[in-house]
Structures are given as C-alpha cells and as structure tokens.
Amino acid sequence: MIGFELNDEQRALKDLARRFSEQEIIPRAREYDEKEIFPLDVCEKAFAAGLINFGVPAELGGPGLSILDTCLVIEELNYGCAGISNAMGANDLAALPLLIAGTEEQKRTYLGALTKKLTFCAFAITEPGAGSDVASMATGYRRDGDDYVINGAKHFISNGSRADWYVTFATADRGLKHKGISCFVFPANLPGITRSRMHGKLGQRAADTGEIVFDNLRIPASALVGREGEGFKYAMATFDRSRPTTAAVAVGIAQRALDECLRYSQQRVAFGQPIANFQAVQFMMADMAINIEAMKLLTYKAAWLVDQGQSPNAISSYAKAFGADACMKITTDAVQIFGGYGYMKEYPVEKLMRDAKLVQIYEGTSQIQRVIIARDLLKR
Numbered sequence: 614m615i616g617f618e619l620n621d622e623q624r625a626l627k628d629l630a631r632r633f634s635e636q637e638i639i640p641r642a643r644e645y646d647e648k649e650i651f652p653l654d655v656c657e658k659a660f661a662a663g664l665i666n667f668g669v670p671a672e673l674g675g676p677g678l679s680i681l682d683t684c685l686v687i688e689e690l691n692y693g694c695a696g697i698s699n700a701m702g703a704n705d706l707a708a709l710p711l712l713i714a715g716t717e718e719q720k721r722t723y724l725g726a727l728t729k730k731l732t733f734c735a736f737a738i739t740e741p742g743a744g745s746d747v748a749s750m751a752t753g754y755r756r757d758g759d760d761y762v763i764n765g766a767k768h769f770i771s772n773g774s775r776a777d778w779y780v781t782f783a784t785a786d787r788g789l790k791h792k793g794i795s796c797f798v799f800p801a802n803l804p805g806i807t808r809s810r811m812h813g814k815l816g817q818r819a820a821d822t823g824e825i826v827f828d829n830l831r832i833p834a835s836a837l838v839g840r841e842g843e844g845f846k847y848a849m850a851t852f853d854r855s856r857p858t859t860a861a862v863a864v865g866i867a868q869r870a871l872d873e874c875l876r877y878s879q880q881r882v883a884f885g886q887p888i889a890n891f892q893a894v895q896f897m898m899a900d901m902a903i904n905i906e907a908m909k910l911l912t913y914k915a916a917w918l919v920d921q922g923q924s925p926n927a928i929s930s931y932a933k934a935f936g937a938d939a940c941m942k943i944t945t946d947a948v949q950i951f952g953g954y955g956y957m958k959e960y961p962v963e964k965l966m967r968d969a970k971l972v973q974i975y976e977g978t979s980q981i982q983r984v985i986i987a988r989d990l991l992k993r
C-alpha cells in the first residue's frame with residue numbers, strides 16, 4: 614500500500630519550520646545575501662526551536678528526525694532562503710559519516726556536543742584539484758606512532774571557516790584511488806589547521822563556504838572513523854542519505870518561485886490586463902507546478918527508501934538530479950515572468966535563480982548524478 618498523507622507529527626513539524634521561515638529567515642534573507650552575513654542569530658534561534666542537527670539521534674539529545682521528516686523541514690526553511698538554510702543544514706552532512714561508521718565514543722563526543730549548545734561542524738571532501746573525482750584527492754595521511762599526520766587542503770566547504778570540528782577524508786596512497794581513502798574526525802582548533810572564508814559566491818551568499826589547510830596536522834589514532842581504506846565507501850553512503858535532503862532544498866526554492874509568480878502575475882498589467890491572463894504565462898506556471906509535484910514525489914520516495922535502509926537504483930541521485938535541474942528551470946522561468954523587474958535585486962526571483970544554481974553543483978553535480986544512474990542501469 615502507498616500512502617501520501619503526512620501524519621500529525623509531520624504536519625506540526627512542517628508548520629513549525631514554515632513559521633520559522635516566515636518569521637526568522639525571510640525578513641533577513643535579502644540583506645544577509647547581499648552582505649554575505651553569516652546567519653549566526655538565525656542559527657541560535659533555530660537551535661532553541663530544535664530546527665538544527667535534525668539527524669542527531671534522540672539518545673544523544675538531538676531531534677532524531679528521519680530523512681523524510683528532515684526533507685519536510687528543509688523544504689520550508691529553503692522556501693525562506695537557501696543560503697541561511699545551508700548554514701543551518703551543514704551540521705547534518707558532517708554528522709552522517711559518524712552515524713554510518715563512527716564509534717559510540719565518537720558519536721557521544723562530537724554529535725553529543727552539537728546538542729549541548731549551538732556549535733558547527735563541516736564535511737570536508739572537496740579539494741582544489743579534486744571535486745567530482747573524489748578518488749583523485751591529494752590530501753594525504755601517514756601513520757606516525759600512535760598518531761596520524763595529515764597534509765593537504767580542502768575548499769568549498771560549507772561552514773568550513775566556522776566549524777568546531779571536521780569530518781575529512783585523506784588518502785594513504787593516491788595510486789590506490791578510492792581504496793586508499795580514510796575518514797577522520799577531529800576538533801578544528803588543533804595546531805596545523807588554518808582556515809578562511811571564501812567570498813564572492815553567486816548565490817547562497819549568507820552561507821559560510823571555507824577553505825581549510827592541514828599542515829602536518831597531528832591527530833590521534835582514535836580520530837579514524839570506521840576502518841582504514843573505507844573512507845570513500847562512507848562518503849558515498851553519506852551522499853546516498855543526504856541527496857534526498859538536497860532535493861528538498863530544490864523543492865523549497867522552486868515552491869517559493871511559483872508562489873512569487875502567482876502573486877506577481879495577477880498584479881502586473883500589460884496590454885490592459887494582468888499578465889496571468891496570458892496563456893504563455895499560465896503555461897509556465899502550470900509547468901512549474903507539475904515539476905514541483907514530481908520533485909516532491911521523487912524526493913519523498915528517495916527519503917522514505919533511505920529511511921527503510923534501502924537505496925535501490927541510485928534513487929537519491931534521481932531525486933537530486935531531477936530536483937536540481939527542475940529548480941533551475943523553474944527559477945529561470947520565474948525571472949522571465951517578472952520580466953525586467955525579475956532581473957533586479959529589489960524583486961525576490963533573481964536571488965532564487967542564483968541560489969538554485971548551486972543545487973546543480975554541490976553534493977555531486979547534475980552530470981555526476983547521471984554518471985551514477987547510468988552506471989547503475991548498465992550493471993543491472
């Protein structure tokens with residue numbers, strides 16, 4: 614049997630997130646985007662409201678939301694602003710490798726700390742020379758007595774210059790490709806770590822995107838997450854779980870674009886009538902609605918399957934690729950419906966278009982999702 618009804622708890626959660634978005638995010642979105650202001654104040658309020666660290670289990674003091682419930686919240690937060698929501702959501706990405714492969718001690722220390730007071734963490738895999746091609750990473754590690762020593766650099770890391778701790782990935786031998794990669798967790802204030810915020814993003818500008826350099830960073834053996842050489846596997850398992858939530862980012866941005874268009878098209882007059890009367894404009898909005906419905910179905914299905922402990926047929930990649938690409942088209946059409954005003958910063962839709970572009974890039978580009986899907990199709 615298939616059911617599409619949200620239960621009472623899910624409705625309440627969605628309402629809470631919608632109210633938070635309206636009251637705390639939307640009023641700040643434009644200014645924070647323009648000035649690249651990190652939304653610390655919003656994150657503090659989100660922490661108090663239980664709208665951060667969604668996946669941290671209840672036994673560690675977190676909300677312990679399923680991926681599906683997380684998607685419902687993320688959708689509403691991103692309706693308000695994808696940049697501010699990125700700052701709120703990055704903790705969950707970093708929490709996943711620990712939930713997948715961390716020891717009880719690592720979970721207690723790092724995930725437990727997230728729930729005591731507002732702190733941040735970051736998932737750092739991308740490097741200047743290796744993004745899509747994760748297995749080519751240059752950041753290396755070697756064993757030295759009871760320690761590991763890491764050298765290298767990561768960039769484009771969400772909350773990278775803010776994080777209190779990092780989950781990162783390094784290779785013992787680049788020649789081993791994905792089999793050489795291990796995963797580590799450690800505090801961000803250790804000697805040998807320098808970091809800075811990267812500026813000048815096109816969209817999601819309130820979010821902190823950081824660069825981190827590891828210069829003879831020495832960490833204890835207990836910083837290893839899971840088993841040596843299995844880091845690539847944990848990273849891919851992380852993305853399987855996180856991609857439905859990224860698809861939910863796309864749903865939130867797209868829904869906002871449609872709502873803005875519905876409002877504007879009934880007010881803007883051309884040729885003596887509201888532009889909503891023109892079939893060309895109606896069809897663009899109808900296509901937006903069709904796509905948003907399809908995005909939701911795919912997102913919820915992927916999230917639900919992941920929650921059941923399955924991710925067949927690379928379903929998370931379907932949701933992420935379809936959602937990101939549809940969102941880009943929807944927000945571009947929204948600018949079109951607003952005409953010249955759509956191109957100006959005084960109106961909300963140019964920001965939606967800029968924010969949408971990033972969804973096609975992070976957590977694996979739209980092309981990489983298709984690589985994953987095609988590989989799965991061909992091996993069946």
Ligand SMILES: Cc1cc2nc3c(=O)[nH]c(=O)nc-3n(C[C@H](O)[C@H](O)[C@H](O)COP(=O)(O)OP(=O)(O)OC[C@H]3O[C@@H](n4cnc5c(N)ncnc54)[C@H](O)[C@@H]3O)c2cc1C
Nearest residue numbers: 736737738739744745769770771822974975976977978980
């Ligand atoms: C704002 C922001 C936040 C981010 N947050 C994080 C984060 O928190 N943690 C983290 O680790 N990373 C993060 N990233 C990095 C992001 O995941 C990478 O940018 C992304 O995976 C693409 O890597 P790249 O930029 O090196 O592009 P490249 O890998 O150089 O790709 C360039 C182009 O080539 C295409 N391409 C590459 N390989 C193939 C192929 N095999 N087949 C077809 N096309 C291909 C790509 O699709 C793309 O169009 C973030 C990035 C940004 C911009």
